[in-house]
Amino acid sequence: MITEQQIERFDIDGAVTIDTPLTTSEIASASAAISDHLPFREPRYRYGASSDFFAQPFLDLIQHPFFEEVAKRVLRADGVKLFQSAIACTYPQLGVEFSFDQHTDIQYCRSDLQAEPRRMLCSYFLWISDVNDRRAPLMFRPESHLLIGTEREKNSSTRGVVPTVEGVKMSNLPELPYVDPIPIVAKAGQVSVLTTSTVHGASVNLDSEPRKAFIVTFHASEVEIGLPANQAEMKHKYDRELKRRLRPERLHILAA
Numbered sequence: 456m457i458t459e460q461q462i463e464r465f466d467i468d469g470a471v472t473i474d475t476p477l478t479t480s481e482i483a484s485a486s487a488a489i490s491d492h493l494p495f496r497e498p499r500y501r502y503g504a505s506s507d508f509f510a511q512p513f514l515d516l517i518q519h520p521f522f523e524e525v526a527k528r529v530l531r532a533d534g535v536k537l538f539q540s541a542i543a544c545t546y547p548q549l550g551v552e553f554s555f556d557q558h559t560d561i562q563y564c565r566s567d568l569q570a571e572p573r574r575m576l577c578s579y580f581l582w583i584s585d586v587n588d589r590r591a592p593l594m595f596r597p598e599s600h601l602l603i604g605t606e607r608e609k610n611s612s613t614r615g616v617v618p619t620v621e622g623v624k625m626s627n628l629p630e631l632p633y634v635d636p637i638p639i640v641a642k643a644g645q646v647s648v649l650t651t652s653t654v655h656g657a658s659v660n661l662d663s664e665p666r667k668a669f670i671v672t673f674h675a676s677e678v679e680i681g682l683p684a685n686q687a688e689m690k691h692k693y694d695r696e697l698k699r700r701l702r703p704e705r706l707h708i709l710a711a
């Protein structure tokens with residue numbers, strides 16, 4: 456499942472890559488479904504979709520008990536709910552320099568990161584293809600969520616507010632002693648458990664095969680996480696649809 460040592464790595468670094476019980480055929484089905492949903496059309500190389508897909512391989516991943524169980528451990532929660540899900544595919548782009556984006560998608564106070572249950576999202580980047588350091592690895596700066604969290608805790612305008620999803624580019628982040636970004640490499644079927652409050656971002660694919668990922672996020676049942684209005688509406692619509700499509704014994708992962 457996930458070891459105490461791996462949870463500690465997540466707490467400190469903001470990301471840890473672990474094995475999953477997913478089978479080769481589950482990963483192959485998800486890979487084919489991503490290719491169907493996100494085909495390559497020049498001149499774009501990076502594709503994504505969020506909370507608007509219902510292909511069975513995706514539903515199987517969303518409701519797989521592994522993600523619920525690991526999220527409960529990581530968030531120190533008795534129960535967790537699905538927050539959002541997404542798919543991503545980055546196709547090879549020849550003849551360009553390696554480059555990557557850097558941003559946070561949400562920010563927390565230090566006390567949110569230490570609360571029990573955690574007042575934060577547990578995000579999974581499930582790798583549907585192998586990811587080497589040339590195949591569009593996700594880049595991230597270890598411990599940057601803690602630096603930002605300490606800063607927000609000090610500030611009375613950010614302390615105690617409900618954490619809300621909002622992208623902030625690196626250029627708009629406070630100047631703090633961040634460590635250099637490192638690539639996350641993994642085998643297909645492994646998952647990176649990540650907080651998107653670390654400075655992170657997608658990179659270009661200099662390899663010969665597409666890099667595919669399935670992303671799913673959870674929060675502790677009693678913890679509120681804010682969403683911009685358009686994303687909240689999309690989430691409610693998706694949750695309503697998932698209620699009709701998930702297996703009856705898995706419906707408890709959906710918000711009421």
Ligand SMILES: [Fe+2]
Pocket residue numbers: 558559560651655656
């Ligand atoms: Fe992000």
